[in-house]
Amino acid sequence: MEHMKRSLERSIQNAQAQWASQLADFILILEPNNAEVMLIKADALTQLAQRNITATARNYYLTSANELRKRAKAP
Numbered sequence: 001m002e003h004m005k006r007s008l009e010r011s012i013q014n015a016q017a018q019w020a021s022q023l024a025d026f027i028l029i030l031e032p033n034n035a036e037v038m039l040i041k042a043d044a045l046t047q048l049a050q051r052n053i054t055a056t057a058r059n060y061y062l063t064s065a066n067e068l069r070k071r072a073k074a075p
Helices: 002-013 017-030 035-051 055-073
Strands: none
Touching: 002 017, 002 035, 017 035, 035 055
């Protein structure tokens, strides 16, 4: 699990947002309440939104990122 988390952090640092988002999904399947991974995935989705020119896709990424951030902060 720790190896996957390190890979996730490296993916974000290397601007591989799509891969980071997929890795975060895998980790969240195993640890559904992992707030740190939720926030990292939210950052990845925000990066994807910034690179996307389609308004619908950008809205989807940003909305999903906002929901993850709220869920990560919930007690």
